[in-house]
Amino acid sequence: MTQSKGYQTRQRSLILNYLVTHRNRHITAEEIIHHFQSNGIQLGKSTVYRYLNLLLEKGTIRKYLRGSGPTACYRYVEEQTPEMTxxxxxxxxxxxxxxxxxxxxxxxxxxxxxxxxxxxxxxxxxxxxxxxxxxx
The missing domain is CATH 3.30.1490.190 (Ferric-uptake regulator, C-terminal dimerisarion domain)
Structure with a gap:
């Protein structure tokens, strides 16, 4: 059964709440997965990445690349900040x-x-x- 992009699952709520709670930090997908695993909640890697991509499309989060490596990090933005920020x-x-x-x-x-x-x-x-x- 496929979920529409607007369907809010428990996993999506957990991920969004985590990003909101840590809005003043850059968070990696791996950190999200590790946080929930250490609390006994299993989140699939693909679930996390798909939802992060959806939040990117909506403008809810921003994506940043760390250094020269492939690791991306994300940050919740409460409102769209101007381009010159x-x-x-x-x-x-x-x-x-x-x-x-x-x-x-x-x-x-x-x-x-x-x-x-x-x-x-x-x-x-x-x-x-x-x-x-x-x-x-």
Missing amino acids: CHLKCERCGKVQDLSCEEIKMIATSFSEEIGFQLDLSHTVFLGQCRECVTK
């Missing part, structure tokens, strides 16, 4: 913050005008340490 990710605690500022917009405009490169800030992640981790 980039992200700050703390390398110590994993917290992610959105950032939109004039200097970033100027850099993107400069790239576009001077060399014809269209910078996609919605997938741009700056790595560093958040205020809380710096003060620890």
Whole structure:
């Protein structure tokens, strides 16, 4: 029996709730699967990936690639952030913050005008340490 894209199963609810609860972090599909397995809940890998792809299509989550490897991570977005918003990710605690500022917009405009490169800030992640981790 096939499920329509709009059908909300228990597994889908669990995955979405997990993403919402961890909205300030980048989450991999493997982390989702491991979290539920460690709590005695079996989720199929294909179920997780299919639902993540559906959430991507709906704009409920964003997808980011980690470094040079094939591992993708995902982040729940409460509302569509402007294209000119980039992200700050703390390398110590994993917290992610959105950032939109004039200097970033100027850099993107400069790239576009001077060399014809269209910078996609919605997938741009700056790595560093958040205020809380710096003060620890």
